[in-house]
Amino acid sequence: xxxxxxxxxxxxxxxxxxxxxxxxxxxxxxxxxxxxxxxxxxxxxxxxxxxxxxxxxxxxxxxxxxxxxxxxxxxxxxxxxxxxxxxxxxxxxxxxxxxxxxxxxxxxxxxxxxxxxxxxxxxxxxxxxxxxxxxxxxxxxxxxxxxxxxxxxxxxxxxxxxxxxxxxxxxxxxxxxxxxxxxxxxxxxxxxxxxxxxxxxxxxxxxx
Amino acid sequence: xxxxxxxxxxxxxxxxxxxxxxxxxxxxxxxxxxxxxxxxxxxxxxxxxxxxxxxxxxxxxxxxxxxxxxxxxxxxxxxxxxxxxxxxxxxxxxxxxxxxxxxxxxxxxxxxxxxxxxxxxxxxxxxxxxxxxxxxxxxxxxxxxxxxxxxxxxxxxxxxxxxxxxxxxxxxxxxxxxxxxxxxxxxxxx
Numbered sequence: 001x002x003x004x005x006x007x008x009x010x011x012x013x014x015x016x017x018x019x020x021x022x023x024x025x026x027x028x029x030x031x032x033x034x035x036x037x038x039x040x041x042x043x044x045x046x047x048x049x050x051x052x053x054x055x056x057x058x059x060x061x062x063x064x065x066x067x068x069x070x071x072x073x074x075x076x077x078x079x080x081x082x083x084x085x086x087x088x089x090x091x092x093x094x095x096x097x098x099x100x101x102x103x104x105x106x107x108x109x110x111x112x113x114x115x116x117x118x119x120x121x122x123x124x125x126x127x128x129x130x131x132x133x134x135x136x137x138x139x140x141x142x143x144x145x146x147x148x149x150x151x152x153x154x155x156x157x158x159x160x161x162x163x164x165x166x167x168x169x170x171x172x173x174x175x176x177x178x179x180x181x182x183x184x185x186x187x188x189x190x191x192x193x194x195x196x197x198x199x200x201x202x203x204x205x206x207x208x
Numbered sequence: 209x210x211x212x213x214x215x216x217x218x219x220x221x222x223x224x225x226x227x228x229x230x231x232x233x234x235x236x237x238x239x240x241x242x243x244x245x246x247x248x249x250x251x252x253x254x255x256x257x258x259x260x261x262x263x264x265x266x267x268x269x270x271x272x273x274x275x276x277x278x279x280x281x282x283x284x285x286x287x288x289x290x291x292x293x294x295x296x297x298x299x300x301x302x303x304x305x306x307x308x309x310x311x312x313x314x315x316x317x318x319x320x321x322x323x324x325x326x327x328x329x330x331x332x333x334x335x336x337x338x339x340x341x342x343x344x345x346x347x348x349x350x351x352x353x354x355x356x357x358x359x360x361x362x363x364x365x366x367x368x369x370x371x372x373x374x375x376x377x378x379x380x381x382x383x384x385x386x387x388x389x390x391x392x393x394x395x396x397x398x
Contacts, residue, residue: 074216085226103296
């Protein structure tokens with residue numbers, strides 16, 4: 001394997017094969033809570049991607065200086081720092097999105113997908129592969145949240161990204177934008193995802 | 209052992225410096241956004257097309273805005289209410305009629321309540337209930353029952369009683385204190 005294909009595979013495994021939401025089932029709190037619309041899903045996904053990429057970059061750089069005993073507190077501080085930056089940034093530049101995501105922005109701190117990537121990958125690998133891995137996971141997470149938000153917004157509100165898709169004849173299934181709907185949508189998407197992975201392996205590999 | 213201390217101190221120090229820098233850079237914009245949000249809520253409380261001017265009335269402790277139309281007619285007041293809901297602080301504005309005896313409406317400016325539950329305090333269906341209530345008496349709320357407007361009641365959002373009652377008690381507390389100030393400044397007004 002050449003160096004480049006290595007980096008590409010580090011990146012691409014987070015998209016489908018090892019998708020943080022559908023396969024690893026990590027970071028479920030934001031996944032279920034904020035995906036009432038496509039916009040919320042993308043916003044939360046991008047904020048999380050920023051945090052995981054930055055934290056992985058720092059972690060893979062300073063790892064050799066961090067004694068084992070203080071590993072967790074050190075990485076928690078680093079993650080919290082980037083989450084606070086993302087939060088302030090959203091408050092300054094995207095106040096409506098920040099208002100919609102509410103308390104879930106500071107809660108990115110406890111998204112176990114982030115600590116997971118740092119513990120499982122960034123601290124054991126060099127800088128560039130760690131970046132690729134974190135970016136892949138972030139993009140996979142964003143995509144999953146977007147899909148979930150899309151399904152819930154379409155069924156629960158008749159719109160996609162704010163654009164009316166299902167006309168006035170459609171009576172929105174309110175439950176889909178309520179918390180229970182998050183579980184329904186996640187279960188449906190996971191089932192589809194598993195089916196695709198089993199039945200359409202070649203197709204998916206080709207696509208990635 | 210020593211390395212542990214050094215690493216922790218360094219990491220927290222750098223984190224603190226970075227955060228302080230970002231904060232001081234962004235805080236003017238965040239404040240400006242909050243000011244705009246207040247302004248939007250204020251004009252939503254009063255007729256947007258009459259372009260009222262808002263002027264802060266000095267009172268102790270409570271922020272009160274006096275709304276005036278172009279020709280100096282008093283349109284009413286907006287009182288800022290800060291209360292603690294389920295997720296944290298809720299900031300809202302309560303609009304009052306010129307005699308400050310009746311509520312014109314409420315606008316939630318900022319909140320971090322649970323989306324879909326307490327977050328529904330921002331919805332019109334909840335806010336509209338306050339329209340026309342008596343500001344001189346305490347407002348109460350009912351759960352899962354028809355409200356009686358004559359009893360100054362609103363219906364709490366089902367599943368979000370804490371957020372609903374926070375709004376109600378916040379309004380009651382602030383209006384209690386502010387009523388006398390308003391009736392006196394109202395008379396002094398030119």
